[in-house]
Amino acid sequence: MSLCLLLAGLLPLTGSLAQAQPVDERLESLSRAEREYVGRRCLPKEYEEGAAAYRDCVSTALDARSTRASVIFDTLSFDDRYALQEVCAERESTGPDVGDERMRACMDEQISRLVDAPEPTTPDPGALTPSERRDLADRCTTESNSVAAYRRCMTAEVSATEASSADNSVVDPPAIAAAELAPPPESVIELAQAETTDTLPETDVSPAIEESVAAPDSDAVPNSDPLTNEETAPNEDLNSDESSAPGNETSVSSDSPDDADLPPPDIRQRASDALARLNLTIAGLKGIERVVLGTAVALPLLLIAAWGLTRGSRARAAEARRYEDSLSVRNHQLSNRLREKTGRHTGDSSYPDEFDGRQAALTGDAAALPDLFDDREHDTARGGVDVPSHEPMQRARSERDLDATLDATLPNDIAGSASVNDEQGGPVDEGDPLDDVVGEGFAGSLDTSLDVRKGMPSKDPGAADRETPTTSTADSADTPAEPSPVTVPLSAFGRWIESNDERRRLELAIEFLIYWMAYGDERYDPETRTRLLADGGNDGDPHDLIKRRVLEQDINAFADSVRWLQRNANELQRIQILDLLMVLLVSDRAMSPLQNTLLRYLSDAFGLGDATLEERHEVAFGRPMSTLPRVDLMAWWNRVSEDELLRWDARTVMQLDPLDQYRSQLGLPMDGTLDEAQIVEGFRWAARRCHPHRFDALGDRERSLAERQYSKFEEARDRLLGVTA
Amino acid sequence: MRNLFARFGIDGSDINHLERALADSAVQPADMTPAEVEEVQRLLSGVERRKHLSRLHLQYQAIAASIDTLDGADACDTHRWRKRIVEFEVESEERPHSP
Numbered sequence: 153m154s155l156c157l158l159l160a161g162l163l164p165l166t167g168s169l170a171q172a173q174p175v176d177e178r179l180e181s182l183s184r185a186e187r188e189y190v191g192r193r194c195l196p197k198e199y200e201e202g203a204a205a206y207r208d209c210v211s212t213a214l215d216a217r218s219t220r221a222s223v224i225f226d227t228l229s230f231d232d233r234y235a236l237q238e239v240c241a242e243r244e245s246t247g248p249d250v251g252d253e254r255m256r257a258c259m260d261e262q263i264s265r266l267v268d269a270p271e272p273t274t275p276d277p278g279a280l281t282p283s284e285r286r287d288l289a290d291r292c293t294t295e296s297n298s299v300a301a302y303r304r305c306m307t308a309e310v311s312a313t314e315a316s317s318a319d320n321s322v323v324d325p326p327a328i329a330a331a332e333l334a335p336p337p338e339s340v341i342e343l344a345q346a347e348t349t350d351t352l353p354e355t356d357v358s359p360a361i362e363e364s365v366a367a368p369d370s371d372a373v374p375n376s377d378p379l380t381n382e383e384t385a386p387n388e389d390l391n392s393d394e395s396s397a398p399g400n401e402t403s404v405s406s407d408s409p410d411d412a413d414l415p416p417p418d419i420r421q422r423a424s425d426a427l428a429r430l431n432l433t434i435a436g437l438k439g440i441e442r443v444v445l446g447t448a449v450a451l452p453l454l455l456i457a458a459w460g461l462t463r464g465s466r467a468r469a470a471e472a473r474r475y476e477d478s479l480s481v482r483n484h485q486l487s488n489r490l491r492e493k494t495g496r497h498t499g500d501s502s503y504p505d506e507f508d509g510r511q512a513a514l515t516g517d518a519a520a521l522p523d524l525f526d527d528r529e530h531d532t533a534r535g536g537v538d539v540p541s542h543e544p545m546q547r548a549r550s551e552r553d554l555d556a557t558l559d560a561t562l563p564n565d566i567a568g569s570a571s572v573n574d575e576q577g578g579p580v581d582e583g584d585p586l587d588d589v590v591g592e593g594f595a596g597s598l599d600t601s602l603d604v605r606k607g608m609p610s611k612d613p614g615a616a617d618r619e620t621p622t623t624s625t626a627d628s629a630d631t632p633a634e635p636s637p638v639t640v641p642l643s644a645f646g647r648w649i650e651s652n653d654e655r656r657r658l659e660l661a662i663e664f665l666i667y668w669m670a671y672g673d674e675r676y677d678p679e680t681r682t683r684l685l686a687d688g689g690n691d692g693d694p695h696d697l698i699k700r701r702v703l704e705q706d707i708n709a710f711a712d713s714v715r716w717l718q719r720n721a722n723e724l725q726r727i728q729i730l731d732l733l734m735v736l737l738v739s740d741r742a743m744s745p746l747q748n749t750l751l752r753y754l755s756d757a758f759g760l761g762d763a764t765l766e767e768r769h770e771v772a773f774g775r776p777m778s779t780l781p782r783v784d785l786m787a788w789w790n791r792v793s794e795d796e797l798l799r800w801d802a803r804t805v806m807q808l809d810p811l812d813q814y815r816s817q818l819g820l821p822m823d824g825t826l827d828e829a830q831i832v833e834g835f836r837w838a839a840r841r842c843h844p845h846r847f848d849a850l851g852d853r854e855r856s857l858a859e860r861q862y863s864k865f866e867e868a869r870d871r872l873l874g875v876t877a
Numbered sequence: 878m879r880n881l882f883a884r885f886g887i888d889g890s891d892i893n894h895l896e897r898a899l900a901d902s903a904v905q906p907a908d909m910t911p912a913e914v915e916e917v918q919r920l921l922s923g924v925e926r927r928k929h930l931s932r933l934h935l936q937y938q939a940i941a942a943s944i945d946t947l948d949g950a951d952a953c954d955t956h957r958w959r960k961r962i963v964e965f966e967v968e969s970e971e972r973p974h975s976p
Contacts, residue, residue, distance in 0.1 A: 642942075668939075672932055705935055711943030718946050746932045752956055753940050759951035780956055783929045784879045786916050797925050 175210045182214075190214065228266070235293050235302035236262050262299045280313055281429060287436025288313070639719075645701045646712025652694075658721060659851055660694060662729055664713040665754070667702040669737050672746045675802045676703070714757050724849040726758035730765060732850065734772050735841045735858050740819020740834065741773075742799035745781035752780055772841045773819070795822060814868035826872060835869035838862075878937055880964035881917055881930070884909060890934045892927045934965075941965040 179187055190213045198206030228236065240258035280288070292305035437445060641647045649660050670676070681703055689697025701709045717726065730751060738747055755765035769777035782788040798804060805816045815822055818834030842862035847855045869875075882890055884906040885898040898904045899918050906914065921927050941962040947954050 672936060674932075705939075707935075707939040707942040710939040711946070714943045715946050718949055718952065744932075745929050746936055749933060749936050749940075753936075753958060756953050756955055756958065757943065757946040757949075759949065759953055761953045762955040781929075781933070782878065783926065783933045784881060784920070786920050789920065789923070789926055800929070801925070 175207045175214070178214050179210060231289055231306065232266065232299055232303060234289070235296065236266070236299045238293050239297065239299055239302075265298060265300045266303065280310070281433065283433035283436050284313070284429065287432055290436060641712045641715075643701075643706060643708035643712050645697075645706060645709035646716065648697070649712065649716055654720075655851075657716065658725070659853055660698065661713045661716050661721075662732070662850070662854060663695065664698050664702065664709065665717075665729065665733065666736060667699055668710055668713075669733055669747060669750055671699070671702045672750070673737075673744050673800075673802055675737075714754065718757055718759070721758075722849070723759070727760060727764065727768065728847050728849050728854075730755060730758070730760070731768055731772065731841075731846050732854055732858065734769065735846075735861055738772075739799065739817055740837060741775075741796070742816065742819070743778060744800040745783050748778055748781050772837075774837050798822065811872065814872050817865060817868045818872070820872070828873060831869055831872045835865055838865040838868075878933065878961055878964070880934070880937070882934065883964055890931055890938070892921070892931045896921055896927075937962050937965040941967065 179190065182190070190210055193213055194206050194209035197209045236259060239262060288306065288309050292302050292309065296302040296305050434442075434445070641650060645664070649657050649664075652660060676699075680699075684696060684700045685703055688700030688703070717729065721729065733747075733751065733754075743751075751765060752762065755761060766777045769775075799816055799822075805813055808816070812822060814820075815826070818831065818838055820826055820830055820834045839862055842858045842865065844855045844858065847858055882888075882895055885895055885904060886906070887894045887898055899914070899921060909917075920930070940958060944959060944962060944966070946952060947958060
């Protein structure tokens with residue numbers, strides 16, 4: 153393309169020199185290469201426009217070739233032509249006269265100077281890689297302001313490089329200025345001529361062309377004699393000192409036939425050479441080439457990284473599937489219920505994925521309990537599991553801030569002049585909030601399903617032997633807390649507890665706290681209450697006796713129970729007592745002010761502190777525990793929602809639609825539709841709270857209570873999911 | 878917590894007595910400003926609030942009765958219970974008898 157453009161640009165210069173000699177004869181006078189060149193240019197015109205156009209084309213081309221500059225241009229190597237165009241294009245763009253004339257003048261000038269330059273040189277194909285050649289050409293083009301300088305630069309560089317290669321040394325191109333001054337060695341010139349013929353349409357090198365210009369009738373035979381080239385291409389720009397530049401001998405020695413006898417180059421040397429070549433190659437890259445190279449290098453790395461990530465995720469997915477499979481095996485009961493409900497065999501993998509996914513979610517949640525609450529491997533006091541918070545902790549902080557504000561209202565030095573009503577255990581007046589008591593509250597669940605008389609020495613002496621002695625405090629590794637100053641029970645109830653055997657004392661004290669917290673929120677049947685207050689426990693039933701003491705609001709019995717547990721229960725048992733109270737009486741999002749206050753007080757009395765209690769709450773419910781209530785202040789009530797008020801009242805909840813009761817049990821929203829994930833998540837937390845491992849320091853009875861509560865949560869989940877009618 | 882019953886001179890924890898005392902303009906509780914009295918009136922105007930106030934009143938009485946448990950070496954008092962129950966403390970001879 154550039155050649156055509158150049159020829160087109162040179163046509164006006166040579167048009168006036170057209171000769172009258174017939175075209176065919178003139179073609180015959182050309183060498184074979186020149187004829188083929190002219191033919192490639194003009195034959196297409198003959199096909200397209202006819203013989204006249206062909207003749208004109210040939211005539212024009214011949215006229216153009218008749219000028220010395222154009223003829224020499226055609227004989228130039230690719231590198232020389234490139235350098236020529238670069239030099240002239242730069243001048244054209246920077247010079248004052250932009251246009252073809254200036255370009256032509258430049259090219260004439262450059263070509264005329266090029267004739268006097270050393271012969272073009274081409275490196276030994278084994279000495280330079282293509283990239284090195286390109287790098288060399290770029291540097292010489294950049295640092296040369298003429299084609300002749302470019303050629304000298306190339307010659308010097310190639311000579312130096314080949315010399316370095318022959319010495320098995322790292323390629324270290326000399327400075328361009330010094331290289332320009334080095335005379336071209338004979339062997340290099342010879343090689344350059346041979347190489348040049350590859351880049352031109354079988355034209356001769358410049359001396360031959362020059363000779364053909366001088367004698368157009370003679371055949372332009374390629375000159376293979378290096379000596380002739382040396383003679384016909386004197387380098388006027390070189391002085392005598394520069395002609396002795398090193399490298400001439402070494403470039404020849406590289407082709408020595410003795411190379412076969414030389415030992416193979418050291419592997420380190422080869423590596424060093426390869427590295428040096430690589431550096432040169434990279435340095436010679438241009439913008440887009442660097443991008444391509446970078447992409448080529450980065451792409452495999454990216455593919456490897458992607459493969460690694462994919463492999464890791466697949467491994468995790470496989471592990472999760474194995475885990476889910478193991479979970480699904482554990483909950484045969486739920487699987488059977490689902491099978492009955494849906495009529496599908498849950499273990500068959502041929503069923504649709506949608507059903508299997510739901511099934512896996514359900515069974516997984518139910519069966520995950522053993523692992524989720526395997527506290528034995530963790531710090532039991534802290535719950536042993538990481539609990540994600542459902543609510544931001546910010547709320548708890550703000551509540552604490554407000555609580556601190558409310559605390560400021562506490563009297564600092566108020567004399568305790570208030571008296572306590574002696575009739576605390578007596579009947580309540582009409583209009584008392586206790587009027588709206590319910591009959592199916594906590595008491596029923598505690599009494600109906602369990603043999604509360606089990607373990608009573610007076611009723612069944614043999615039962616004590618059948619029970620596991622897990623309630624024994626003497627076997628505990630933890631030492632009991634330091635006894636409080638009061639060691640004598642203040643109430644008859646306290647004395648009665650002391651009269652039981654040691655194993656039973658813990659059980660009874662815990663039971664008292666359970667009823668105290670339950671009945672404090674009025675979770676009892678009014679009729680039952682009346683009966684218990686009349687003669688509860690008179691028949692020797694210790695549980696009725698406990699209920700009666702609680703209904704009588706015996707604060708001394710409460711104090712004795714707390715005191716006994718403080719003295720006799722070890723730390724782990726005290727922690728699990730708090731856990732049990734939360735499991736049995738506190739629903740998610742429904743911790744009443746009474747429950748909150750009691751739990752915080754017991755935590756302090758048990759020596760656990762607020763931090764431990766809040767951690768246990770987070771383990772159980774996955775959310776921070778509310779701050780200590782201040783029900784005596786409107787400011788505190790102003791932040792209580794209607795939803796909370798509803799959930800706090802167990803009696804009101806018991807009067808709701810069964811499905812709403814289930815929602816409350818699982819801490820789910822009381823309004824709106826529930827999706828499966830919400831239900832399963834609510835059940836997950838509820839079921840975690842009930843795991844037997846959380847109560848392994850307590851007795852069988854306490855664990856049975858937790859298991860019963862778990863069954864209630866299961867029922868709530870199944871009913872909400874529609875699994876059971 | 879404030880012992881509103883005690884402040885209005887009411888024995889026991891009958892919430893109805895407290896409401897009646899609030900309705901009686903002749904009753905002026907000690908250490909309470911009119912604004913505080915008005916706040917208590919608004920507080921007791923809600924059924925739920927009355928209910929929980931009565932329940933917590935009993936709990937604070939129970940805590941006051943067992944406050945000595947916090948004197949143990951392993952016990953702690955992260956909520957300053959002694960300060961909170963100061964209006965609920967009773968002399969030992971005034972403490973109700975257990976059955």
